[in-house]
Amino acid sequence: EAGVVQSPRYKIIEKKQPVAFWCNPISGHNTLYWYLQNLGQGPELLIRYENEEAVDDSQLPKDRFSAERLKGVDSTLKIQPAELGDSAVYLCASSLRGSGGNEQFFGPGTRLTVL
Amino acid sequence: SQQGEEDPQALSIQEGENATMNCSYKTSINNLQWYRQNSGRGLVHLILIRSNEREKHSGRLRVTLDTSKKSSSLLITASRAADTASYFCATETSGTYKYIFGTGTRLKVLA
Numbered sequence: 001e002a003g004v005v006q007s008p009r010y011k012i013i014e015k016k017q018p019v020a021f022w023c024n025p026i027s028g029h030n031t032l033y034w035y036l037q038n039l040g041q042g043p044e045l046l047i048r049y050e051n052e053e054a055v056d057d058s059q060l061p062k063d064r065f066s067a068e069r070l071k072g073v074d075s076t077l078k079i080q081p082a083e084l085g086d087s088a089v090y091l092c093a094s095s096l097r098g099s100g101g102n103e104q105f106f107g108p109g110t111r112l113t114v115l
Numbered sequence: 116s117q118q119g120e121e122d123p124q125a126l127s128i129q130e131g132e133n134a135t136m137n138c139s140y141k142t143s144i145n146n147l148q149w150y151r152q153n154s155g156r157g158l159v160h161l162i163l164i165r166s167n168e169r170e171k172h173s174g175r176l177r178v179t180l181d182t183s184k185k186s187s188s189l190l191i192t193a194s195r196a197a198d199t200a201s202y203f204c205a206t207e208t209s210g211t212y213k214y215i216f217g218t219g220t221r222l223k224v225l226a
Contacts (some may be wrong), residue, residue: 003156004176031212032167041117042203057212091157102212103148104159104205 002026004107006092014112018080021110025073025094032069034077035091043091049075050097062107076096079112116181119217125171133141134191136220138204148214152201158184161189161202164211177178196226197205 005024011017024034030051035043046065048056051072060067064083069075077084089109095102122137132201144179146165148159164171164180164187171178177190191198 016181033214035216040206040219042219044216045213048213056211093158103160104158104214105160106150108157 002023004092004094006090006107006110008110010113012115013085014080014115015020015062016081017089018078019070019112020079021077021092021112022092023075023077023092023107027093028071028096029065029094030097031095031102033091033093033095034067034075034076037089037091037092037109039088045054046077046090064115082114084114087112119206119215121202121204121220123220124218125221125223127225128136130194130196130224130226132194132214132224132226134194134198134222136189136202136222138187138189138217140187140204140206140215140217141185142206143209144182144210145211147178147187147207148205149176149178149187150203150205152203152219154200156186158176158203164207170222194224196224198222199224 003067032049034046037043047060048065049111051067067077090109091109093106095104122141129208148163149161152158164178175192180187200223201219203219205214
């Protein structure tokens, strides 16, 4: 079974440029998460989807970040314009929907460097 | 902002020794999970303990949960060099499916 796929793995851009990350979750997983992880820190949730609905986007900086999950499968996270402080690893995870106790399966992440 | 605080921040032990790391959190939870992250790799789920459980085992892992103290511990017995990684606790806030990760413990096992 394929795991969570993310692309690109690395991205270097100049500030004020746009950037997009793509995630393909594990087949059959209804729930999809985007996390941001700074160096030496744990992941911080940006947005959570149940199917195609964003059910928790309270931590997403909506002035510059946007996300979508078309048809409840793949998802794209976009930053426009990027700022220096956005340099981090962006992680995508997926899980089966259900009662509490969903194991999250993480992708390898996209390491973003903003110059 | 992160809810969980992990202690210690870093731990260095010899191969064969036991490693214990602790996680404290702030709100009521449905369950708590532990994840491992190797350098340059994604997070991998290790074990889950529900709020009505006090202790759980999986191979060389032992997790305890004390909801009255809002804390959990992860014990890795007979550690190996391959256990070198960062370990994170993640709590699911009661009434939600939202997970909040801790700050992590960086474990180094010396061969």
